[in-house]
Amino acid sequence: MTQHMKVLVAEKIAESGVEMLKGHFDVDVSLGLTPEELVAAIPAYDALIVRSATRATREVIEAGVRLKIIGRAGVGVDNVDVQAATERGIIVCNAPTSNIVSAAEHTVALMLAQARSIAQANASMKECKWERSKFTGTEVYEKTLAIFGLGRIGSLVAERARGLGMRLIGFDPYLTEERAQSMGVELFADVNEILPQADFITVHLPKTKETIGMFGAEQFALMKDGVRLVNTARGGIYQMDALREALESGKVASAAIDVFEVEPCTDSPLIGYENVILTPHLGASTAEAQDRAGEQIAEYVSAGLLGKMVPTAVNIAPIAPDVLDQVGPYIEPAEDLGKMVAQMARGGVESIDVLLVGGLADMDTRILRTAVLKGLLTVVGAESVNFVNADYYAEQRGLRVTETNRAETHDFVSMVVVRAVTPEGPVEIGAALVGKKNEPRLVTVLDYDVDLKPARNMAFFLYPDRPGMIGKVGTILGGEGINIGSMQVARKEKGGEALMCLTVDTPLTRELLDRIVTEAEMTTAWSVEL
Numbered sequence: 001m002t003q004h005m006k007v008l009v010a011e012k013i014a015e016s017g018v019e020m021l022k023g024h025f026d027v028d029v030s031l032g033l034t035p036e037e038l039v040a041a042i043p044a045y046d047a048l049i050v051r052s053a054t055r056a057t058r059e060v061i062e063a064g065v066r067l068k069i070i071g072r073a074g075v076g077v078d079n080v081d082v083q084a085a086t087e088r089g090i091i092v093c094n095a096p097t098s099n100i101v102s103a104a105e106h107t108v109a110l111m112l113a114q115a116r117s118i119a120q121a122n123a124s125m126k127e128c129k130w131e132r133s134k135f136t137g138t139e140v141y142e143k144t145l146a147i148f149g150l151g152r153i154g155s156l157v158a159e160r161a162r163g164l165g166m167r168l169i170g171f172d173p174y175l176t177e178e179r180a181q182s183m184g185v186e187l188f189a190d191v192n193e194i195l196p197q198a199d200f201i202t203v204h205l206p207k208t209k210e211t212i213g214m215f216g217a218e219q220f221a222l223m224k225d226g227v228r229l230v231n232t233a234r235g236g237i238y239q240m241d242a243l244r245e246a247l248e249s250g251k252v253a254s255a256a257i258d259v260f261e262v263e264p265c266t267d268s269p270l271i272g273y274e275n276v277i278l279t280p281h282l283g284a285s286t287a288e289a290q291d292r293a294g295e296q297i298a299e300y301v302s303a304g305l306l307g308k309m310v311p312t313a314v315n316i317a318p319i320a321p322d323v324l325d326q327v328g329p330y331i332e333p334a335e336d337l338g339k340m341v342a343q344m345a346r347g348g349v350e351s352i353d354v355l356l357v358g359g360l361a362d363m364d365t366r367i368l369r370t371a372v373l374k375g376l377l378t379v380v381g382a383e384s385v386n387f388v389n390a391d392y393y394a395e396q397r398g399l400r401v402t403e404t405n406r407a408e409t410h411d412f413v414s415m416v417v418v419r420a421v422t423p424e425g426p427v428e429i430g431a432a433l434v435g436k437k438n439e440p441r442l443v444t445v446l447d448y449d450v451d452l453k454p455a456r457n458m459a460f461f462l463y464p465d466r467p468g469m470i471g472k473v474g475t476i477l478g479g480e481g482i483n484i485g486s487m488q489v490a491r492k493e494k495g496g497e498a499l500m501c502l503t504v505d506t507p508l509t510r511e512l513l514d515r516i517v518t519e520a521e522m523t524t525a526w527s528v529e530l
Contacts, residue, residue: 338375
């Protein structure tokens with residue numbers, strides 16, 4: 001049957017990948033199709049493979065009446081209308097690990113090029129100059145490298161830098177101390193503690209609202225004089241005006257930038273700086289990475305056409321209707337529990353146990369386990385995480401995941417409880433559905449019984465049970481113009497420790513949380529955003 005399935009390869013991929021596909025399917029390689037030609041051709045194909053130039057638009061996808069899967073031979077899927085594909089039940093996948101070695105090597109190359117002024121010395125020689133004394137460099141041996149983001153690429157950079165004899169320090173709020181130690185990295189929880197120590201800084205962070213503009217004037221002021229910077233991750237992590245000022249003042253000795261906020265970039269404000277190396281997004285531009293991308297995408301497209309799991313799919317896999325009827329209402333609450341645990345766990349999550357209680361214990365609840373991981377990894381920053389690839393990404397991060405079924409009920413017909421083990425102790429949160437509308441409720445938080453409707457912005461406070469605490473919190477928030485939507489207080493015994501749960505109209509900053517803890521003499525606090 002597979003011989004009757006047809007694959008259209010619209011851009012050049014590794015010949016080995018094409019041959020792999022030909023072992024199972026009819027394959028046509030048609031390069032350079034115009035958008036109109038692609039729309040006209042796609043109705044005959046079950047799969048489409050692209051790189052970055054070909055756009056799988058909604059028009060293309062809707063014309064692809066036989067399409068089952070679209071593969072992007074590279075990391076992102078910006079040129080594929082994922083929403084349109086999802087609506088039609090078409091899997092969209094990519095090859096996210098194809099370039100990690102190349103990106104890590106390019107990072108190290110840019111670091112060494114700065115240390116020895118390679119690009120500048122080369123330009124000087126080509127102007128027929130001999131300026132040997134001008135290009136005195138610095139060794140990286142025994143220098144301190146700060147790595148922001150210790151995922152797949154950051155960990156490879158650490159491995160290579162360790163071989164150069166560098167001292168490694170790092171920041172990744174979702175990495176455990178144990179994992180960092182295995183990499184030879186001294187982990188810090190506070191960015192400001194790292195900056196004054198680093199001789200070199202490299203960032204390997206996803207593009208999120210927290211990371212865009214992460215390094216501005218305040219952060220540059222804290223850096224060691226003469227620090228050298230690398231960015232092969234995403235454009236915009238360094239604030240451009242602040243970086244220019246730091247370069248001009250000498251605070252930053254040099255920088256090497258491979259990624260830009262808008263690409264192609266031909267007018268960067270850094271072009272005129274002699275101590276800046278700019279490369280046109282070359283992180284994945286090696287023959288090996290390109291071949292690897294072609295081979296990986298061929299493997300994943302084959303799996304999708306054969307009805308197997310596609311580990312790098314970036315959209316939701318179909319769920320059997322009978323399973324969806326039974327567990328579907330719990331999917332969103334389970335994902336929210338994952339998000340909450342990720343934000344309330346301190347020191348990184350070492351392992352997760354998803355506990356299904358009551359009626360759920362007898363059902364096929366794998367999708368709920370995946371939903372929890374999807375929520376957790378979305379907060380952690382895993383790019384394009386979804387119900388298909390969440391387990392894959394959890395495995396890649398070394399996260400231990402278990403699922404426990406328990407038939408005995410609590411006060412509810414069914415519950416989903418997520419238990420996370422962290423270096424600072426366990427974090428447990430549970431949810432149930434109540435009423436005729438199956439509305440989700442948080443029913444246990446940190447081992448306290450509650451009844452709280454989840455909201456976009458929530459805050460939780462642990463404190464010694466004593467009079468006046470509610471008033472203190474309300475007064476401080478009122479003074480800041482923050483409205484409380486609902487409040488719950490739970491305790492296990494009079495005069496012991498109590499838990500206050502709030503839903504608020506706007507998120508609480510870390511500074512405000514710390515102020516409330518200090519002024520109200522509380523134990524600790526968390527802010528959660530869903």
